Amino acid sequence: MARLRNKNRKMFVKPTSKKKQADVDHITGDKIPKSFVFARGKLPGPLRQLQMNLRKLMLPFTALKLKEKKRNSLKDFLNVAGPMGVTHFLMLSKTETAPYLRVARTPQGPTLTFKIHEYSLAVDVAQSQLRPRCPQDLFKNAPLIVLSGFGSGEQHLKLTTVMFQNIFPAIDVNTVKLSSCQRIVLLNYNKDTKLIDFRHYSIRLQPVGVSRRLRKFVQNRQVPDLRNLQDVSDFVSKAGYGSESEGDDEAATVTLANDLGRVNKASTKSAVKLQEIGPRMTLQLVKIEEGLCSGGVIFSEYGTASENGQEKNKNNGEDDNDDVEENDEDSD
Numbered sequence: 001m002a003r004l005r006n007k008n009r010k011m012f013v014k015p016t017s018k019k020k021q022a023d024v025d026h027i028t029g030d031k032i033p034k035s036f037v038f039a040r041g042k043l044p045g046p047l048r049q050l051q052m053n054l055r056k057l058m059l060p061f062t063a064l065k066l067k068e069k070k071r072n073s074l075k076d077f078l079n080v081a082g083p084m085g086v087t088h089f090l091m092l093s094k095t096e097t098a099p100y101l102r103v104a105r106t107p108q109g110p111t112l113t114f115k116i117h118e119y120s121l122a123v124d125v126a127q128s129q130l131r132p133r134c135p136q137d138l139f140k141n142a143p144l145i146v147l148s149g150f151g152s153g154e155q156h157l158k159l160t161t162v163m164f165q166n167i168f169p170a171i172d173v174n175t176v177k178l179s180s181c182q183r184i185v186l187l188n189y190n191k192d193t194k195l196i197d198f199r200h201y202s203i204r205l206q207p208v209g210v211s212r213r214l215r216k217f218v219q220n221r222q223v224p225d226l227r228n229l230q231d232v233s234d235f236v237s238k239a240g241y242g243s244e245s246e247g248d249d250e251a252a253t254v255t256l257a258n259d260l261g262r263v264n265k266a267s268t269k270s271a272v273k274l275q276e277i278g279p280r281m282t283l284q285l286v287k288i289e290e291g292l293c294s295g296g297v298i299f300s301e302y303g304t305a306s307e308n309g310q311e312k313n314k315n316n317g318e319d320d321n322d323d324v325e326e327n328d329e330d331s332d
């Protein structure tokens with residue numbers, strides 16, 4: 001009897017939750033969005049790398065080491081998402097014609113389907129740069145989100161705006177710490193081509209009027225090599241690597257409200273530098289569904305089923321190329 005009583009007590013022991021991420025922002029009080037990035041179907045090697053790049057981009061509020069198996073269905077991910085507070089799914093897939101990215105709100109949608117016209121991996125972006133910059137602490141905080149060109153008032157663009165705004169945590173400009181703003185995701189919509197340029201940058205500040213050599217000296221705390229100089233003033237006055245006027249453009253400078261690191265001080269001007277870290281994508285919105293990868297079609301780039309039927313009647317039974325493309329997309 002005593003042994004049974006002890007067993008019952010062990011069943012009700014509460015597990016420690018010290019490592020559990022907060023579900024609500026302690027400053028804004030808003031629920032923190034979390035995401036799963038996974039594949040639907042088999043992906044080739046480059047798209048697998050793109051999947052890992054997207055997981056890293058969504059840090060820290062995503063499952064970087066999410067394990068997925070071929071037999072996992074969408075319902076399996078949904079069952080796990082609820083207890084973990086996951087609010088969004090990013091799903092990569094590949095058809096015979098093109099790769100696709102689906103962005104969905106859990107548990108009931110909507111779902112936005114994007115055709116990926118072009119993409120570059122983070123490693124490709126780094127290899128194209130003379131001095132790639134991607135420190136590990138860059139991903140301790142979620143990126144900022146900037147949307148450009150989505151203000152035309154069309155319903156599908158409004159839904160796209162809301163989806164991407166809610167996929168990252170909101171910030172309070174009055175309380176946000178400058179040190180936490182280290183990355184930015186930029187989405188630019190071109191109304192002529194109907195394509196979206198997706199870019200991922202790191203943000204860094206440089207004090208205006210200070211040479212690169214002096215900045216390195218202050219940041220690294222290392223004794224400089226003065227053997228080939230006549231005087232210490234030569235080290236200060238010599239530009240070294242880069243120009244003294246680097247980043248002095250007024251349009252790219254800000255005045256800091258407080259200190260940021262060892263170099264950027266409060267009430268001084270600092271130049272804002274953006275450096276692309278990838279991944280890079282060119283997307284086209286092709287469909288919006290009401291539910292989670294199901295339900296009524298709110299928007300289709302190739303027209304709704306009823307519109308396609310009316311068009312066919314007008315053309316007296318002529319083939320409708322848009323309908324063929326829509327069927328190809330639905331087969332994904």
